[in-house]
Amino acid sequence: MTIxxxxxxxxxxxxxxxxxxxxxxxxxxxxxxxxxxxxxxxLVTSGGSGGRPPIIxxxxxxxxxxxxxxxxxxxxxxxxxxxxxxxxxxxxRSWQLTGDDQVEDDVEDRMVQRREADHAxxxxxxxDPDNDLGxxxxxxxxxxx
Amino acid sequence: MSTLVPLPMAIPLVAxxxxxxxxxxxxxxxxxxxxxxxxxxxVSVALLVRADDDGFIVxxxxxxxxxxxxxxxxxRLAGLxxxxxxxxxxxxxxxxxxxxxxxxxxxxFHPVYLVLATGVSASFLTADLFNLxxxxxxxxxxxxxxxxxxxxxxxxxxxxSYVVISLVASTLFITVLALMYAxxxxxxxxxxxxxxxxxxxxxxxxLALALLVVFGIKAGLFPLFFWLPDxxxxxxxxxxxxxxxxxxxxxxxxxxxxxxxxxxxxxxMGTVLIVVAVLTMTVGVLGAIAxxxxxxxxxxxxxxxxxxxxxxxxxxxVAGLAGAVFYIVHHIIVKTALxxxxxxxxxxxxxxxxxxxxxxxxxxxxxxxLFAVPALSLAGIPPFSGFLAxxxxxxxxxxxxxxxxxxxxxxxxxxxxxxxxxxxxxxxxGEADEQPRREPRGDGRLGGPIGMVGATAALGLASIxxxxxxxxxxxxAERAGHDLLAPERYVTAxxxxxx
Numbered sequence: 001m002t003i004x005x006x007x008x009x010x011x012x013x014x015x016x017x018x019x020x021x022x023x024x025x026x027x028x029x030x031x032x033x034x035x036x037x038x039x040x041x042x043l044v045t046s047g048g049s050g051g052r053p054p055i056i057x058x059x060x061x062x063x064x065x066x067x068x069x070x071x072x073x074x075x076x077x078x079x080x081x082x083x084x085x086x087x088x089x090x091x092x093r094s095w096q097l098t099g100d101d102q103v104e105d106d107v108e109d110r111m112v113q114r115r116e117a118d119h120a121x122x123x124x125x126x127x128d129p130d131n132d133l134g135x136x137x138x139x140x141x142x143x144x145x
Numbered sequence: 146m147s148t149l150v151p152l153p154m155a156i157p158l159v160a161x162x163x164x165x166x167x168x169x170x171x172x173x174x175x176x177x178x179x180x181x182x183x184x185x186x187x188v189s190v191a192l193l194v195r196a197d198d199d200g201f202i203v204x205x206x207x208x209x210x211x212x213x214x215x216x217x218x219x220x221r222l223a224g225l226x227x228x229x230x231x232x233x234x235x236x237x238x239x240x241x242x243x244x245x246x247x248x249x250x251x252x253x254f255h256p257v258y259l260v261l262a263t264g265v266s267a268s269f270l271t272a273d274l275f276n277l278x279x280x281x282x283x284x285x286x287x288x289x290x291x292x293x294x295x296x297x298x299x300x301x302x303x304x305x306s307y308v309v310i311s312l313v314a315s316t317l318f319i320t321v322l323a324l325m326y327a328x329x330x331x332x333x334x335x336x337x338x339x340x341x342x343x344x345x346x347x348x349x350x351x352l353a354l355a356l357l358v359v360f361g362i363k364a365g366l367f368p369l370f371f372w373l374p375d376x377x378x379x380x381x382x383x384x385x386x387x388x389x390x391x392x393x394x395x396x397x398x399x400x401x402x403x404x405x406x407x408x409x410x411x412x413x414m415g416t417v418l419i420v421v422a423v424l425t426m427t428v429g430v431l432g433a434i435a436x437x438x439x440x441x442x443x444x445x446x447x448x449x450x451x452x453x454x455x456x457x458x459x460x461x462x463v464a465g466l467a468g469a470v471f472y473i474v475h476h477i478i479v480k481t482a483l484x485x486x487x488x489x490x491x492x493x494x495x496x497x498x499x500x501x502x503x504x505x506x507x508x509x510x511x512x513x514x515l516f517a518v519p520a521l522s523l524a525g526i527p528p529f530s531g532f533l534a535x536x537x538x539x540x541x542x543x544x545x546x547x548x549x550x551x552x553x554x555x556x557x558x559x560x561x562x563x564x565x566x567x568x569x570x571x572x573x574x575g576e577a578d579e580q581p582r583r584e585p586r587g588d589g590r591l592g593g594p595i596g597m598v599g600a601t602a603a604l605g606l607a608s609i610x611x612x613x614x615x616x617x618x619x620x621x622a623e624r625a626g627h628d629l630l631a632p633e634r635y636v637t638a639x640x641x642x643x644x
Contacts, residue, residue, distance in 0.1 A: 020309075020313065025305060028309055032309065032312050032313070032316070035313070035316045036312075036316055036319075038316075038320075039316045039317075039319040039320045039323065040319065042319075042320055042323040042324075043319060043322065043323040043326070045323070045327070046323040046324070046326040046327035047326070048327075068326075068332075069323070069326055072275055072322070072326075072332070075275075075279065076278075076319050079279070079282045079286075079315075082286065083282075083285075083286060083289070083308070083312060083315075086286070086289055086290070086308070087308055087309075087312070090289075090293060090301060090304060090305055090308065091305075093293075093296055093301050094301045094302070094305065097298045097301060098298065111437070115437070
């Protein structure tokens with residue numbers, strides 16, 4: 001049983017990691033959900049093999065399941081649930097604003113990159129400015145003020 | 146005395162509930178927030194004074210004894226962190242009230258900010274690894290809301306990567322917790338400290354490194370820092386300031402706490418930490434030099450400065466840890482002050498982009514002064530607190546003869562000064578090259594509303610106070626270093642003082 005649960009956790013982790021690598025936020029959210037489930041399963045398994053419900057009724061102590069990891073997993077599930085709801089709201093807001101849920105690149109990073117490209121051009125005046133050497137770095141023609 | 150221990154968590158949480166109830170009346174909300182944060186500051190100072198006398202103040206919730214019940218502990222490190230964070234939280238709250246932008250429009254600002262305060266205090270107080278996870282989640286959930294509070298497209302974009310990366314870190318944290326519980330059967334840190342020592346060296350090393358990764362993401366260590374400069378600058382001014390000042394340092398605190406208390410600091414761990422630290426400071430400062438936006442330059446500097454703290458930890462000597470603790474105290478205050486100035490500049494000039502602003506030293510000399518003090522301190526110019534903090538670390542590094550790490554930390558200090566000069570010439574001297582995107586708002590001689598300028602000035606003065614009272618603060622930091630290197634004291638205080 002423990003091996004089965006561990007294997008399920010492994011599959012959940014693998015799928016979650018793969019989905020996390022995607023560009024679409026909806027897939028990332030599902031990926032995070034799967035990762036969270038994997039982690040919670042692992043937490044439940046960490047208490048060892050199952051047993052009787054941990055309500056003291058006179059049975060020998062070894063028969064009971066360890067209640068602590070279950071309590072921890074419950075807390076973790078609630079937290080994951082809340083944060084996933086927030087992430088969904090964020091994804092919806094992004095869809096409202098852009099009509100898409102693609103995760104975009106950092107704008108400033110692209111600007112630094114573009115400045116570097118401009119800089120490289122001005123340092124080599126022998127390069128024809130109309131030459132489209134750096135054109136793949138410039139997403140749109142930018143007028144220099 | 147131990148009844149005071151839960152108050153830094155309880156006060157903001159109760160205030161948060163009250164603040165939601167009176168959501169319609171903004172002035173009542175303000176009164177509640179300021180009162181609560183002032184009370185937290187007072188309680189924290191009392192706790193620090195007592196912790197410095199006694200070593201440890203242990204609180205057992207509901208009277209349950211240590212490995213089973215929930216334990217809260219204030220030692221010198223936690224006490225110092227509580228005081229500094231309470232001070233910064235209060236100053237930023239006053240700044241936000243003075244700014245009256247997001248704070249006035251959004252009902253949620255005050256309650257969420259108080260939850261953030263609760264999470265930060267809880268992270269410092271807890272003596273239980275799982276409660277540390279819960280405290281982190283509390284703090285992060287509040288930070289998700291604060292970072293996207295305007296709902297603007299750029300905030301949503303950067304908020305997404307921030308939330309996703311934090312969630313991945315949290316999932317990793319649960320995974321490590323599960324592995325630790327499976328191998329030791331406990332999550333109480335004092336108990337873990339004893340049980341982990343019985344484990345096989347390889348398992349222990351794996352757990353130590355996994356925890357370093359988890360907290361490294363939150364602290365912004367190389368190579369896990371990339372989310373930080375992207376997400377922080379888009380939030381509203383006061384929110385950025387509190388994130389920059391506090392959140393990453395909570396991660397650093399967790400690294401220091403776990404690596405010293407839970408694991409026995411093997412030699413290779415020191416080497417790993419020092420290598421990571423040097424890479425973090427170098428990459429951070431080089432990243433800062435490439436930027437054109439004041440807030441982004443400062444955000445890259447957070448990363449660079451985290452390197453110094455981890456360097457102090459990596460030495461695993463009393464002087465190194467004392468230097469790291471002193472550095473954290475100095476850094477939280479100075480960094481928050483710098484981001485508050487950046488918010489003022491943004492408001493005054495209509496942009497925080499160096500190419501779009503200039504000449505502020507003539508139009509708003511007060512802002513120039515407010516920037517100069519923390520900036521010189523950050524760069525490590527005597528007699529400011531940054532110089533003393535760096536001096537303590539360099540001295541500790543030389544004592545452990547880690548020459549190359551000390552050399553690179555000095556070089557990074559020089560580059561820090563360079564990029565502070567870059568901000569100075571770009572923002573305060575010269576002329577703007579381009580038109581700012583928004584209308585500048587002129588506000589008399591002060592350069593901004595009295596609340597904003599006052600709060601910023603208070604933090605500037607606090608950073609000067611750190612260098613004036615450096616002797617006693619370093620004294621506490623040194624005693625904290627002694628405690629950290631002798632984890633058995635912590636373990637005894639938590640486990641054996643059971644009545």
